[in-house]
Amino acid sequence: MGIRTVVAASAVLALAASTTACSSSASSSSGGGKVSLSYGVWDATQVPAMQKIIAAFEAQNPTITVTIQQTPWADYWTKLQAAASGGSAPDVFWMNGPNFQLYASNNVLEPLTDVHPDTSVYPPALAKLYQYKGVQYGLPKDFDTVGLWYNKAIFDAAGVAYPTAAWTWADFQAAAKKLTDPGKGVYGVGANLEGQENFYDTIYQAGGYVISPDGKKSGYADPASIAGLKFWTDLVAAKESPSLKQMTDTAPLNLFESGKLAMYWGGSWDAKAFAANDTTKTGVDVAPLPAGVKKATIIHGLANVVFAHTSHPAQAEKFAAFLGSQQAAQIEADTGTVIPAYNGTQQSWVKAYPQYHLQSFLDQLPDAVPYPISKDTAAWNTLETTELTKAWDGSEPVDKAAADLATQMDAALAKEGS
């Protein structure tokens, strides 16, 4: 009992990682033998697509083998950080926006400027996300935007017209009210305490901001940002969304999948899981997010990065370059896991699930807002959870929680330095 179990488990993992590292260096020192690379990922649903890409890469490079190291999201960053500190991180691994600057500024990542000089093949906002002080450290892998998923059967039963691209907040709020049916345990929407899929979107729709463009100041004290938060807390207070307690017990995603939520703000990445679930296979569809003061959706995307202390830099860079190529993007698009970042391959992804109107995610691109980050994003992400919990469960007024959050977040940002 106690943390010792966790420590022991991570020690075992680290040991396992170091043995694989040893074996890979051993194989390279044996001369003409194969070089084996490790590829760190977190999403199990994407592993089959990654295997296909690896197979294509190995066919072109018979002297290199790649093994996937999949770590569930909950432990990915903890383990990666420990491994990177100990010099045994995977040779190539997935990176996301919130963590990128932390890794790039601590010399954990290999510069990829020479590997893939032409970044104009990716959406500019994504390529820029993975630049630190003007150097490209990551090659965009995919991107995602947020859409309004809805359960057709619940809409039909309540006699509410399906959401359209013309919907405003008022349309959405009226629908949420009509769709809520306490007798059946059905709620209009799940007001998840989640930035990317929920309150970040509404903050920008209301004309507010999470963090100033220079990354130095919090935007939570801005009245428009508070209006974006109130959008959700009002839904909880009106019981048109399950309470925070209920959503802690059962995640809104699971509630939506079991037909207990009429609407769900979810990412483009949800399409694959929804297509595999009985209720959501054909019973749901997706529309663009409703417009507040303006239209907005958060865009975020992953990148592939190379570990600065890999024992095979040349091979690792070769693999990273392949992952950033049109061929790899095409494989990703065809398997329909995520929207590939490489321009021109996105339409294949839309066609992978003809039952959903996935074009909604691409149609929102002109209004897309980059995912808010700074050098130490995790520090204020923790603050967001702690402070906004109080607004969500009604123990504090929204503006007070937001003001407290802004003060603490500014203090955290001040600590980051330049």
Add this chain to the structure above:
Amino acid sequence: MTTAGAGARPLAPAASALGGGSGGGGGSSGATGTPSARETRRRRRRHRSTEAAWAAFFLAPTALGLGVFYLWPVLQTFYYSFTTWGPFGGHTFTGLANYRALLHDPDLRSAFVNTLWYCLLGLAGIPIALVLAAVLARPGRRGVGFYRALLFLPVVTMPVAVAIVWRWLYAGDYGLINTLLGKIGIHGPYWISDQHTALIAVAVVGLWSGVGYTMVILMAGLESIPRQYYEAAQIDGAGPVRQFFALTLPLLSPSLFFVTVLSVIGTLQTFDLVYVLIGQTNPALPQTRSVVYLFYQDAFVDNNRGYAAAIAFVLLLVTVALTGFQFRLQKRWVHYA
């Protein structure tokens, strides 16, 4: 090592007494008798030193493990508690800064209060275990092995698996507990996300998974009490209640003391149940967060390893103090027969 030493020591005076006795037979033989006694003593001493060498040899692997995996990390943690860490290793010495920050950390204070609650509620497991042990240890009871195995099962089950199953049981809308309560017209709370019930919910799971261990130790203690005492007490006219308080309790007190110390140390380290049952976005987290959870959060989520080391060290001091206090207190209530 202690048993070997204690066994060898009483032998030595006996041997010299024998040597002296034989030497005292004749006046002149005294000169020859003394060297032979000295010789014996020397042999004994040599024997004892080789015995000590063997003892050291056999203890070395354990001592080495203890040193490398326990003592050295303790010293390291002590040093790191005076440093500030970067996210990817590398640290600078910052003196007492971490400890000064600890004093003003409201999270730490609430975490200590929560942890002491886990500790107190954990102690409630001892009377429960005592009743279970007493019921199972009754002479002539059948299927003792079966029940003992059943009650011991949670002890050897992975805490994470235990917590996941209890999460389902506790679930507010679809959990088994609230479904059963609903049948008798009670609308149960959201056990693990309600600020009022979450801490008790966590403690109950901890108690449930620890009670088997305590019970097994107490059963062994009960079985080692000679039956004759009870027969004698019966003849003297003592009823079952009097027997329990005058015989069972004092004779079981060494076992009770042992499980109390273990329970306190164990519950002070509560972590995995909170981590899995409560989770990071739970509104009841401030009411359930334990000291070790706070340590985890600082060390592995917020990258404040130096500060986390300071938390760990303060917890160590509290554990030592509470255990020391119990050892002082034991003189008043523990009877070694």
